[in-house]
Amino acid sequence: MRPIIKASAIGKEYRIGVRSTSQGSLREALAGAVRAPLRWARRRGEGDSAGAFWALKDVGFEIQPGEAIGIIGRNGAGKSTLLKILSRITEPTEGRIELYGRIASLLEVGTGFHPELTGRENIFLNGAILGMKRAEIARKFDEIVAFAEIEKFIDTPVKRYSSGMYVRLAFAVAAHLEPEILIVDEVLAVGDVAFQKKCLGQMSSVAQQGRTVLLVSHNMAAIKWMCSRALLLHQGRLVEEGSPAQVVNSYLWAGRNNRAEASWDDLSDAPGNEVFRLRGVRVRNAAGDVTSELTAQESFSIEVDYQNFSPVVSLGATVVLYNEEGVCVFSSLSNRETQWHGRVFPAGVFRSTCRVPGHLLPEGRFSVTG
Numbered sequence: 208m209r210p211i212i213k214a215s216a217i218g219k220e221y222r223i224g225v226r227s228t229s230q231g232s233l234r235e236a237l238a239g240a241v242r243a244p245l246r247w248a249r250r251r252g253e254g255d256s257a258g259a260f261w262a263l264k265d266v267g268f269e270i271q272p273g274e275a276i277g278i279i280g281r282n283g284a285g286k287s288t289l290l291k292i293l294s295r296i297t298e299p300t301e302g303r304i305e306l307y308g309r310i311a312s313l314l315e316v317g318t319g320f321h322p323e324l325t326g327r328e329n330i331f332l333n334g335a336i337l338g339m340k341r342a343e344i345a346r347k348f349d350e351i352v353a354f355a356e357i358e359k360f361i362d363t364p365v366k367r368y369s370s371g372m373y374v375r376l377a378f379a380v381a382a383h384l385e386p387e388i389l390i391v392d393e394v395l396a397v398g399d400v401a402f403q404k405k406c407l408g409q410m411s412s413v414a415q416q417g418r419t420v421l422l423v424s425h426n427m428a429a430i431k432w433m434c435s436r437a438l439l440l441h442q443g444r445l446v447e448e449g450s451p452a453q454v455v456n457s458y459l460w461a462g463r464n465n466r467a468e469a470s471w472d473d474l475s476d477a478p479g480n481e482v483f484r485l486r487g488v489r490v491r492n493a494a495g496d497v498t499s500e501l502t503a504q505e506s507f508s509i510e511v512d513y514q515n516f517s518p519v520v521s522l523g524a525t526v527v528l529y530n531e532e533g534v535c536v537f538s539s540l541s542n543r544e545t546q547w548h549g550r551v552f553p554a555g556v557f558r559s560t561c562r563v564p565g566h567l568l569p570e571g572r573f574s575v576t577g
Contacts, residue, residue: 208271208272209307210269210270210271210272210305210307211270211271211272211306211307211308211387211388211419212268212269212270212293212304212305212306212307212388212419213268213269213270213303213304213305214266214267214268214269214293214302214303214304214305215267215302215303215304215305216265216266216267216301216302216303217263217265217266217267217289217292217299217301217302217303217304218261218263218264218265218266218299218300218301218302219261219262219263219285219288219292219297219299219300219443220259220260220261220262220300220301221259221260221261221262222258222259222260223258223259223260261443262285262288262443263285263288263289263292263299263443263444264443264444265302265444265445266285266289266302266440266443266444266445267302267445268438268445268448270419270421271419272308272387272417272418272419273414273417273418273419274414274419274420274435274436275410275411275414275419275420275422275433275434275435275436276419276420276421276422276434276435276436276437276438277422277423277424277430277433277434277436277437277438277451277454278290278421278422278423278437278438278440279423279424279425279427279430279437279438279439279440279454279455279458280439280440280441280458281441283442284440284441284442284443285440285442285443285444286392286423286440287314287392287423288443289440290312290314290390290392290421290423291314292304293306293310293388293390293421294310294312294314294390295310296312296314306388307387308386308387308388308419309337309338309386309387309388310386310387310388310389310390311337311380311381311382311384311386311388311389311390312381312390312391313374313377313378313381313389313390313391313392314390314392319332319333319336319377320332320333320365320373320376320377321365322364322365322366323364323366324364324365325361325362325363325364325365326352326355326357326360326361326362326363326365326368326376327348327361327362329365329376329380330344330348330351330352330376330380331344333380333381333384334347334380334384337384337386339384339385343384343385344384347383347384347385350383351376351379351380351383351384352379354375354379354382354383354405354409355372355375355376355378355379356375357372357375357376360372371399371402375402378391378406378409382406382409382410382413385418386418387418387419388418388419388420388421389410389413389418389419389420389421390420390421391406391410391420391421391422391423392423393423393424393425403426403429407429407432407433410422410433411433414433414435420433420434422434427455427458427459427532427533428532428534430451430455431451431452431455431532434451435451436448436449436450436451437449437450437451437453437454437455438454439454439457439458441461455531455532456531456572459531459532459533460531460572466499467489467490467497467498467499468487468488468489468490468497469487469488469489470486470487470488470489471484471485471486471487474486474514477514479513479514481516481517482515482516482517482520482522483513483514483515483516483517483520483522484513484514484516485511485512485513485514486512486513486514486556487510487511487512488509488510488511488512488575488577489509489510490507490508490509490510490575491507491508491509491510492505492507493505493506493507493565503565503566503568503569503570504565504566505565506562506563506564506565507562507563508560508561508562508563509526509560509561509563509575510558510559510560511524511526511541511558511559511560511561511577512556512557512558513556513557513558513559514555514556514557515552515553515554515555515556515557516554517554518551518552518553518554519551520551520552521549521550521551521552522552522557523540523541523559524540524541524559524561524577525538525539525540525541525577526538526539526561526575526577527575527576527577528563528568528573528574528575529573529574529575529576530571530572530573531571531572531573536568536573539561541559541561
């Protein structure tokens with residue numbers, strides 16, 4: 208089967224401080240032409256790579272029709288740049304993109320909308336941009352408006368919409384006008400929880416109809432639930448692709464310390480401030496041994512050692528446990544204990560211990576923070 212999207216060695220280079228000459232007024236073009244020799248003269252001594260920044264480098268993959276693909280990575284990894292290239296908003300510096308289908312993109316609030324036009328007019332405008340006939344758009348119109356929940360404001364210029372109304376209508380248009388490829392960036396985070404669930408359900412329905420969905424999100428649970436495959440970007444490069452569970456796990460645990468103990472001998476480098484500093488954190492199993500390997504059946508404890516410098520404050524250690532998806536499982540506050548609640552701590556070294564009973568947590572990987 209021919210892939211609906213094929214990316215071959217895609218790279219995108221930006222030159223920091225250099226303005227594009229592809230758009231702008233005649234006056235700006237003439238001014239740029241006058242300044243260009245001066246900029247070139249300055250760069251001669253800096254080398255060809257001065258000011259160059261590769262947002263993407265050597266990225267290649269294939270996507271089959273009907274796949275739901277999650278694209279994840281840290282901020283600045285190149286996710287939005289990749290989607291802009293796929294949406295044909297910007298061109299790659301190198302490499303080749305092959306697309307076989309009509310694309311609807313939702314990359315930021317208001318993409319493709321004219322602020323002076325009403326919601327009704329923008330629906331027809333977006334449909335025309337996607338190459339749909341007026342009769343096709345009219346057939347989907349009521350469904351789009353109902354999904355966006357803006358019936359009362361459909362004839363109001365969208366410049367008066369709130370960000371939530373804007374994104375509801377934009378997503379409804381993108382998802383209901385039957386594109387072969389639907390591309391959605393993190394813009395859905397603007398909506399409330401109920402609307403996010405509604406959108407995820409609609410994207411899942413789109414994928415089940417045999418259309419292709421590309422989703423960028425920091426919601427790892429949504430990526431694992433909705434997507435059939437995931438791509439992990441890091442510093443502009445594709446570092447892993449595979450099942451969502453596998454790729455999400457690699458992303459969440461990359462760079463984390465797989466240690467059972469952390470300590471700071473030099474308090475000037477320890478986390479904290481002028482009131483207190485951490486001295487050490489460790490995990491002990493039921494036998495009292497420091498270890499990061501535990502069974503779900505056994506109890507364990509988390510010890511926090513800290514130095515108090517002020518004799519007039521009330522301190523409390525907070526322990527927070529996160530699962531593999533980055534969801535907080537529980538948190539515990541030491542200053543809720545009767546012995547110390549509301550009391551002022553003298554200056555000195557203290558240890559707070561959080562004891563976790565066995566059979567409380569399922570099997571899996573967890574991280575501790577505070």
